[in-house]
Amino acid sequence: MGNVLELTALLWFLVCWLGYTEYSKRRAADRPCLSNTLDLYREDWMRVMLRRENRIADASVVGNLERNGAFFASSCLLILAGIITALGYTQEVMEVFSTMPFGTLPSREIWELRMVVLLVVFIYAFFKFTWSMRMYNFVSVMVGSAPPPGDTKTSPAGREAFARSAGNICNLAGDAFNLGLRSYYYALAVVGWFIHPIVFMAASTLVVIVLYRREFCSYALEALRAGKVFEEPAPGKPDSSPKPKS
DSSP states (O other), rough: OOHHHHHHHHHHHHHHHHHHHHHHHHHHSSSHHHHHHHHHHHHHHHHHHOOSSSOOOOOOOHHHHHHHHHHHHHHHHHHHHHHHHHHTHHHHHHHHHTSSSSSSSOOHHHEEEEEHHHHHHHHHHHHHHHHHHHHHHHHHHHHOOOOOOSSSSHHHHHHHHHHHHHHHHHHHHHHHHHHHHHHHHHHHHHHHHTTHHHHHHHHHHHHHHHHHHHHHHHHHHHHHHHHHHHOOOTTTTTOOSSOOOO
16 A cells, blocks of 8 residues: 555656646747746847847856856756765665654665655756756857848848847757756655655645746746737737747
8 A cells, every 4th residue: 555655646746747847838838928938038139139249248148047057967966976875875864764753664665766766857957957058058159150230241031030040049948947947846846755655746736836836927927028018919810929838
């Protein structure tokens, strides 16, 4: 019975993580959220960048965004090292945990399963953060190769295509960073598993609620939407404006 509850909790965690990821991606196609609103700001940023002679500020912003990913990626490595070390001392860690006033001590196999799940979460986060860093590096290259304002060889259509392309790469980098950051939230839910499977399930549900409220119902979203004029589709006409991915 105990193992059934453990596996049920793990299954619920996967449903919450994978289910919300897919839901947010589909929901962003027809409803304002932080992700698709920031996508529009990033495209505008690239258009403004093309009109500037001095692009030091743009390069500095891209560098700051890349360093954010580097910080979290290096943190993932430290956490992974700690988890791997704890796996090598499973019996000792379980003995220490048994002296704590909360939680129930499971079998060694279940304990190691919990550690492996936590390990997988941070491995996933590491790959997302490093991919985000690499794409911000692509954006840096594109900023450096952007045509200057006085360049007569590049047509207005070519400038718009360049801005959209650079904005799209920046959006993809932001999406990867967002997925990596979500992994930290889900890792906190996994920590609840070490207390009890029911706590794990409750924490997984709470993480989804927090992510949904911040992505679709937060004051930050209202502030971002208030700072930009969005075109509304004509009555009876479907909205043909591009919907960035979450």
